[in-house]
Amino acid sequence: MAPIALGLVVMLGVILIVVSMNMGSELDPVQARLQQIAVRPRTLEELELQRPLSERTLKPIIQGISRLLGRFYPANTANSIGLKLKRAGMEDTSTEFFIGVKGFAALVGAVAGSAIVNLLSNDFTFTIGGAFGGLILGFMAPDLYLSSKASGRSNSVLDQLPDALDLLTISVEAGLGFDAAVVKVTEKMKGPLCDEFKRAAAEQRIGKARQEALRGISERVEVKELQNFISAIIQADQLGVSMSKVLRIQSDQLRQERRQRAEEKAARAPILIMLPTVGCIFPSLFIVILAPAALSALSSCSQTG
Numbered sequence: 001m002a003p004i005a006l007g008l009v010v011m012l013g014v015i016l017i018v019v020s021m022n023m024g025s026e027l028d029p030v031q032a033r034l035q036q037i038a039v040r041p042r043t044l045e046e047l048e049l050q051r052p053l054s055e056r057t058l059k060p061i062i063q064g065i066s067r068l069l070g071r072f073y074p075a076n077t078a079n080s081i082g083l084k085l086k087r088a089g090m091e092d093t094s095t096e097f098f099i100g101v102k103g104f105a106a107l108v109g110a111v112a113g114s115a116i117v118n119l120l121s122n123d124f125t126f127t128i129g130g131a132f133g134g135l136i137l138g139f140m141a142p143d144l145y146l147s148s149k150a151s152g153r154s155n156s157v158l159d160q161l162p163d164a165l166d167l168l169t170i171s172v173e174a175g176l177g178f179d180a181a182v183v184k185v186t187e188k189m190k191g192p193l194c195d196e197f198k199r200a201a202a203e204q205r206i207g208k209a210r211q212e213a214l215r216g217i218s219e220r221v222e223v224k225e226l227q228n229f230i231s232a233i234i235q236a237d238q239l240g241v242s243m244s245k246v247l248r249i250q251s252d253q254l255r256q257e258r259r260q261r262a263e264e265k266a267a268r269a270p271i272l273i274m275l276p277t278v279g280c281i282f283p284s285l286f287i288v289i290l291a292p293a294a295l296s297a298l299s300s301c302s303q304t305g
Helices: 002-025 029-037 044-050 053-070 075-087 095-121 124-173 178-188 192-205 210-220 224-239 243-304
Strands: none
Touching: 053 095, 075 095, 075 124, 075 210, 095 124, 124 178, 124 192, 124 224, 124 243, 178 192, 192 210, 210 224, 224 243
16 A cells, blocks of 8 residues: 555656646736737748648649659640630649649559559559559649639639620610729629629729730630620720620620520430439339249249249
């Protein structure tokens, strides 16, 4: 009992010492507040540690890969990547950084593919093949993501275009100028199309011509209907045609095209519904209906034999 009691006393003493040290190290609330308010120069190490972990680790690696791949990457392919970044609404991402992301994803895909194939087969040849396949898939994955994002943005612009054009037509017919009507559309609606209109209006405020600002929208958004609308606006501006009549014609045409797209989707719906019906429901029905008949036929054949 004596050793146990001595151990408990020593443990209690250690706990009390630790608690007293913590209590002694606590600052007065006023002093703690003053230390928070006081401004002191921070070292480069503190500034570096304040950055996110991804910027301190992944970003330098991606930039290094980008510098390495940029020497061998074709210029035409790099220009097409820059155009895709614009159409996906990712202009803040540079082409060089995206190429670095492709290289980093290729390395990750190669390591992951080789590891998975090695776990499944434990064969060196298959492991090399898995690494090569993962390298290709990883290198193509960022392009697929970029194409998907650009396609989704284009579909969003196409869905929003008729409503935005109706509001633009109403505003012009109410007496506003075209530029003021564009600003009104950006105030009343949200989305990628309104962001493009807002950017065009900002470019006109800093001195760019209306035609150049509108052509910039056509380059950044790959939507045929929007490009046709911008071409009609530019032509009407050059020829001096009434802007309200052009907008009314374009609005009616876009509403008709939207109705036709809706009818086309409705016509494809029965075919799309038939595929899961045939693949999932019919096999279950066949099993329920034909299974008893098949079992009775098998039993009768066995009795006959």
